Amino acid sequence: MRTTEQTGARQSTLRSSNLALVLRTVCAADGPLSRADVAARTGTTRATAARLVDELVAGGLLDEGERLAPPRRGRPATPLLPGARIGALGLQVDAGLLAARVLDLRGRAVAEHVEDADLVGSDPARTLARLGGLTTALLDGPAGELRLAGAGLALPGLVDGEVLLRAPNLGWSDVPAVDLLAAHLPGGLRPVLGNEADLAARTVAEAAPGRPGPLRDFLYVSGQIGIGGAAVLGGRVLTGSAGWAGEVGHVCVDPDGPTCRCGSTGCLEQYAGRHALLAAAGLPRGTPPAEVVARAGDADVQRALDAAAGALGVALAGVLNVLDLPAVVLGGHLAALAEPLRPRLEELLGRRVLSARWRRPVVEAVPGTPAAGATGAALRALDGVLDDPVRWVP
Amino acid sequence: MRTTEQTGARQSTLRSSNLALVLRTVCAADGPLSRADVAARTGTTRATAARLVDELVAGGLLDEGERLAPPRRGRPATPLLPGARIGALGLQVDAGLLAARVLDLRGRAVAEHVEDADLVGSDPARTLARLGGLTTALLDGPAGELRLAGAGLALPGLVDGEVLLRAPNLGWSDVPAVDLLAAHLPGGLRPVLGNEADLAARTVAEAAPGRPGPLRDFLYVSGQIGIGGAAVLGGRVLTGSAGWAGEVGHVCVDPDGPTCRCGSTGCLEQYAGRHALLAAAGLPRGTPPAEVVARAGDADVQRALDAAAGALGVALAGVLNVLDLPAVVLGGHLAALAEPLRPRLEELLGRRVLSARWRRPVVEAVPGTPAAGATGAALRALDGVLDDPVRWVP
Numbered sequence: 001m002r003t004t005e006q007t008g009a010r011q012s013t014l015r016s017s018n019l020a021l022v023l024r025t026v027c028a029a030d031g032p033l034s035r036a037d038v039a040a041r042t043g044t045t046r047a048t049a050a051r052l053v054d055e056l057v058a059g060g061l062l063d064e065g066e067r068l069a070p071p072r073r074g075r076p077a078t079p080l081l082p083g084a085r086i087g088a089l090g091l092q093v094d095a096g097l098l099a100a101r102v103l104d105l106r107g108r109a110v111a112e113h114v115e116d117a118d119l120v121g122s123d124p125a126r127t128l129a130r131l132g133g134l135t136t137a138l139l140d141g142p143a144g145e146l147r148l149a150g151a152g153l154a155l156p157g158l159v160d161g162e163v164l165l166r167a168p169n170l171g172w173s174d175v176p177a178v179d180l181l182a183a184h185l186p187g188g189l190r191p192v193l194g195n196e197a198d199l200a201a202r203t204v205a206e207a208a209p210g211r212p213g214p215l216r217d218f219l220y221v222s223g224q225i226g227i228g229g230a231a232v233l234g235g236r237v238l239t240g241s242a243g244w245a246g247e248v249g250h251v252c253v254d255p256d257g258p259t260c261r262c263g264s265t266g267c268l269e270q271y272a273g274r275h276a277l278l279a280a281a282g283l284p285r286g287t288p289p290a291e292v293v294a295r296a297g298d299a300d301v302q303r304a305l306d307a308a309a310g311a312l313g314v315a316l317a318g319v320l321n322v323l324d325l326p327a328v329v330l331g332g333h334l335a336a337l338a339e340p341l342r343p344r345l346e347e348l349l350g351r352r353v354l355s356a357r358w359r360r361p362v363v364e365a366v367p368g369t370p371a372a373g374a375t376g377a378a379l380r381a382l383d384g385v386l387d388d389p390v391r392w393v394p
Numbered sequence: 395m396r397t398t399e400q401t402g403a404r405q406s407t408l409r410s411s412n413l414a415l416v417l418r419t420v421c422a423a424d425g426p427l428s429r430a431d432v433a434a435r436t437g438t439t440r441a442t443a444a445r446l447v448d449e450l451v452a453g454g455l456l457d458e459g460e461r462l463a464p465p466r467r468g469r470p471a472t473p474l475l476p477g478a479r480i481g482a483l484g485l486q487v488d489a490g491l492l493a494a495r496v497l498d499l500r501g502r503a504v505a506e507h508v509e510d511a512d513l514v515g516s517d518p519a520r521t522l523a524r525l526g527g528l529t530t531a532l533l534d535g536p537a538g539e540l541r542l543a544g545a546g547l548a549l550p551g552l553v554d555g556e557v558l559l560r561a562p563n564l565g566w567s568d569v570p571a572v573d574l575l576a577a578h579l580p581g582g583l584r585p586v587l588g589n590e591a592d593l594a595a596r597t598v599a600e601a602a603p604g605r606p607g608p609l610r611d612f613l614y615v616s617g618q619i620g621i622g623g624a625a626v627l628g629g630r631v632l633t634g635s636a637g638w639a640g641e642v643g644h645v646c647v648d649p650d651g652p653t654c655r656c657g658s659t660g661c662l663e664q665y666a667g668r669h670a671l672l673a674a675a676g677l678p679r680g681t682p683p684a685e686v687v688a689r690a691g692d693a694d695v696q697r698a699l700d701a702a703a704g705a706l707g708v709a710l711a712g713v714l715n716v717l718d719l720p721a722v723v724l725g726g727h728l729a730a731l732a733e734p735l736r737p738r739l740e741e742l743l744g745r746r747v748l749s750a751r752w753r754r755p756v757v758e759a760v761p762g763t764p765a766a767g768a769t770g771a772a773l774r775a776l777d778g779v780l781d782d783p784v785r786w787v788p
Contacts, residue, residue, distance in 0.1 A: 158748060158749055158752070160752070165752055166748070166751070229716070233632075233634070238717070239718070240627070240717055240718020241628075241720055242718055243718070244749045245717055245718035246718075247715040247716060247718075248716055250712075250746070251712035252647075252712050253649070254648065255647070255704070255708050262748055264711075264745060264746045310649070314646045314649050315646075315712070317646065317658075318644075318645035318709070318712060319716050321641035321642070321644045321645060322623070322625065322639060322640060322641060322642055322645065323632075323716070323717075324633070324635055324636055324638040324639035324640075324641075325634065325635055326635055351657065351658060352644070352646065352658045354638070354641050354644050355552055355559070355638045358552070358559055359636065
């Protein structure tokens with residue numbers, strides 16, 4: 001008996017890993033593949049590849065496009081693409097916005113609702129109910145026709161399983177976020193909770209589900225009201241021992257500096273966080289980054305940008321010395337401010353990073369996708385499909 | 395033809411991975427195992443386990459101890475232990491010492507020579523020739539009877555392949571260290587080059603070859619003339635994208651602080667490195683840590699220790715915020731100074747680490763093995779035996 005069961009388990013695992021290999025191969029390709037391409041790229045026979053593809057097509061994980069005339073003689077091949085009828089839901093609460101976004105397996109946002117909101121000091125239960133309401137409305141539309149493979153929720157703080165431990169800029173502590181949200185979502189959806197910056201960093205490391213992004217090793221710095229971050233090594237987000245890694249906003253720039261919401265002093269976000277930077281520049285809180293750039297010649301604004309670039313340089317040089325990453329990727333308002341920040345930031349990284357003489361750190365900015373955390377949460381949920389597609393085929 | 399070759403390759407790989415599994419099982423055990431124990435722990439038949447054990451015994455990778463009377467009836471079992479006639483050589487140059495140490499596969503130092511030396515600003519070629527000379531003398535003794543599976547060299551700086559790029563406290567730059575040393579080593583030995591702190595951290599993560607140490611997730615802080623470091627996650631040293639990770643000594647504590655040998659300002663090692671601490675305490679450079687502890691009541695010494703603890707608290711809190719590690723392990727002179735440093739350091743970590751409310755960081759000290767880098771270099775060379783024992787069996 002035992003032997004039979006073990007063999008059964010092994011066969012099921014083999015089928016699952018073969019399906020996963022074929023699915024990842026199609027997702028990672030630059031364009032549509034034929035069944036013959038899949039066979040060649042996975043090193044299997046055409047018959048095996050065709051059988052696996054058929055299973056994935058039946059489950060909606062792969063779509064067949066229109067047959068194209070072959071480049072040379074032979075039968076026309078059917079192009080294969082990642083499924084457009086299966087997707088995942090990504091949700092986000094930030095101090096300045098609420099977001100719900102549905103991505104399909106091709107990584108396209110097929111529906112979204114992003115809404116500005118001032119959620120500093122908000123009530124967690126009411127805020128999550130509001131997010132549940134707008135998500136329900138979104139799924140009542142055309143996006144509801146997609147098969148949802150999962151959902152994720154990005155919050156700007158430390159998370160532990162389904163609980164948010166602390167989000168200083170929301171003023172939230174010990175919030176059973178998944179329970180509170182799930183009560184307001186349709187169809188028993190239960191999102192997986194993650195840290196906003198960890199999830200946003202995925203949108204740089206992953207161009208689409210299963211597809212490597214432009215950078216594989218970098219420090220992502222998420223400019224929000226505060227500052228979050230994530231280190232990505234070999235395309236994988238470094239989560240640390242309990243999932244709390246990446247809090248670059250609370251690296252100390254000057255122990256005698258201003259008091260931070262976290263209770264410490266001189267944290268990076270007290271110089272380069274959105275609110276801190278606008279306050280130092282003498283501009284109102286809602287001022288968009290583009291206006292800050294436009295006013296970069298004003299003395300106060302110039303001084304605030306210099307202080308932010310200096311603080312970023314000192315703090316991020318320390319992080320690069322410890323983590324050995326070749327690039328810093330600025331996100332959120334810091335991406336929009338990259339041009340005025342870059343000269344001083346690059347100069348400091350070049351001077352303070354021990355290895356800079358051999359490899360000078362690069363500063364990149366990712367164009368401002370609002371609510372990148374929501375996109376990352378959906379990408380993570382889609383990873384579940386790529387890792388174990390057998391659950392989705394008939 | 396291709397099929398036969400592939401099958402051949404697979405069988406060889408299978409044999410290698412089976413031998414590795416058996417060897418690691420014996421190395422990881424708390425005490426000697428019998429062939430039956432090995433069969434049970436690896437999930438193979440007794441016949442297969444016995445055959446693999448015999449191959450490893452023939453290669454000297456396992457030793458058979460004296461047969462013990464069995465606890466119950468049955469034949470006496472032969473106890474198996476990691477081989478004592480196979481070992482590796484670990485070498486180290488630090489600003490204050492030269493070291494050569496031979497470890498056997500049980501992790502015991504079977505021979506060593508550690509010699510104090512002032513190597514600040516020394517000539518790399520002459521220093522490495524001197525290390526080669528003392529290594530040759532060491533291997534002319536009883537340690538020369540061991541079969542050497544490899545060698546490693548620990549240097550306190552950034553390494554790139556076989557070249558030392560920069561070791562600020564030795565004053566060395568762009569040194570072809572392995573070439574220079576190998577010319578003075580017997581029998582074509584060619585050590586693998588590594589960073590001192592990365593290798594020393596292994597001695598905490600690994601109790602002996604193949605055997606987990608007491609901690610699996612920690613930040614190792616190596617107190618030398620300067621300060622090195624290594625982050626260990628899940629028992630593995632985080633090397634970063636080019637092997638340059640862990641430079642905690644150059645995390646900035648105060649941008650307006652003193653100039654560092656690296657060219658930057660306010661680096662941690664300018665407060666807590668051995669030379670900096672002694673200078674601040676008004677003590678001569680050679681003062682041993684025990685004397686610093688004994689004089690902790692003197693005002694100057696107290697002030698220097700406070701400044702060092704404060705700097706460690708600010709810098710390491712930043713590192714823990716980014717890496718999410720539950721423990722800091724102090725090594726070198728910082729281990730010897732742990733008692734006076736700990737109260738202020740723990741207080742600062744508790745206040746400045748964002749997750750400390752849920753898991754307060756712990757500060758440990760590893761008793762001062764002189765030249766832990768040499769031990770780590772030998773452990774890494776022995777890893778090669780554990781990973782691929784097939785090369786060592788007849």
